[in-house]
Amino acid sequence: MTFQKRRDALRLILTGSRCIRPGSVYDPISIRIAEDLGFEVGMFGGSVASLAVLGDPDVTLITLTELAEQMRRMSRASSLPVLIDADHGYGNALNVRRTVQELETAGAAGLTIEDTLLPQAYGAEGPQLISIEEGVGKMKAALDGRTDPALVIMGRTGTRGGGPSPSSLDDCVVRARAYEAAGVDALFFTGLKTRAELEAVAAATKLPIVLGGAPEDMAADLDYLANRRVRLALQGHAAFAAATLAVYEVLKALRAGAAPKNLKGLASAELMGRLTRDADVKVRGDEFLGLRK
Numbered sequence: 001m002t003f004q005k006r007r008d009a010l011r012l013i014l015t016g017s018r019c020i021r022p023g024s025v026y027d028p029i030s031i032r033i034a035e036d037l038g039f040e041v042g043m044f045g046g047s048v049a050s051l052a053v054l055g056d057p058d059v060t061l062i063t064l065t066e067l068a069e070q071m072r073r074m075s076r077a078s079s080l081p082v083l084i085d086a087d088h089g090y091g092n093a094l095n096v097r098r099t100v101q102e103l104e105t106a107g108a109a110g111l112t113i114e115d116t117l118l119p120q121a122y123g124a125e126g127p128q129l130i131s132i133e134e135g136v137g138k139m140k141a142a143l144d145g146r147t148d149p150a151l152v153i154m155g156r157t158g159t160r161g162g163g164p165s166p167s168s169l170d171d172c173v174v175r176a177r178a179y180e181a182a183g184v185d186a187l188f189f190t191g192l193k194t195r196a197e198l199e200a201v202a203a204a205t206k207l208p209i210v211l212g213g214a215p216e217d218m219a220a221d222l223d224y225l226a227n228r229r230v231r232l233a234l235q236g237h238a239a240f241a242a243a244t245l246a247v248y249e250v251l252k253a254l255r256a257g258a259a260p261k262n263l264k265g266l267a268s269a270e271l272m273g274r275l276t277r278d279a280d281v282k283v284r285g286d287e288f289l290g291l292r293k
Helices: 003-014 028-036 046-054 064-077 093-106 132-145 169-182 195-204 222-227 238-255 269-277 281-289
Strands: 042-044 082-085 110-114 152-157 186-190 209-212 230-233
Touching: 003 152, 003 230, 028 042, 028 064, 028 238, 042 064, 046 064, 046 238, 064 082, 064 093, 093 110, 093 132, 110 132, 110 186, 132 152, 132 169, 152 169, 169 186, 169 195, 186 195, 195 209, 222 230
Parallel strands: 042 082, 082 110, 110 152, 152 186, 186 209, 209 230
Antiparallel strands: none
């Protein structure tokens, strides 16, 4: 599937009437699994990118080059459309423009640009925001930076993103309207805690909404979310946590003296052997993952 077809698929979701949950992906193996399981779109989050690429927490250490290269690896391995968290665009408006160009070339179906001040200032107790004017400038730079009009550009606001003193809901609405007026394709919100907050931002705007970090009772009600124009409802990055735990348990068992062929369901030496013996790379991967029956 070409990059444009992937982007068209994401746009079809955003302009549809359903709310779906994307699969959390972070490397070529995870994206192929998500595609095989039938996910319609993948989400490549900034926090999981930092963990997968650097082994570091989400403290703005990963670079644009590293992020784009990981996206490129995933694009090669799978045709699943991917929405990627591009954080603040790795700098000012000029950097945002470059970020869009690099991620577009790497095969992303869509990306988000946020108005959070990154890296976080020393001594700050919670997220800080850039001005609305600078935020609008970044959105316009992102739109100007794309060469494929099918690439989805989402405006993300950190106004409700947590910390001891999140910005007001009014500020959230004002920023959402400003980014909408700048021309972004969708709006991304995190930290909305109640249905009343979601209904307020939905009523104040007209664009498709992507929702992250919503309370479980609200996130589970896909029909309710769909009726408020939420088209994607994120569900965290449990897959990466589970994979990390699996690696830990296998290595722990091996370190304790367990035989590789007797890991009690933790791993399959037989599949690993087939993976390393088979001459065809694609078949090897599918057999290893159990995708070929």
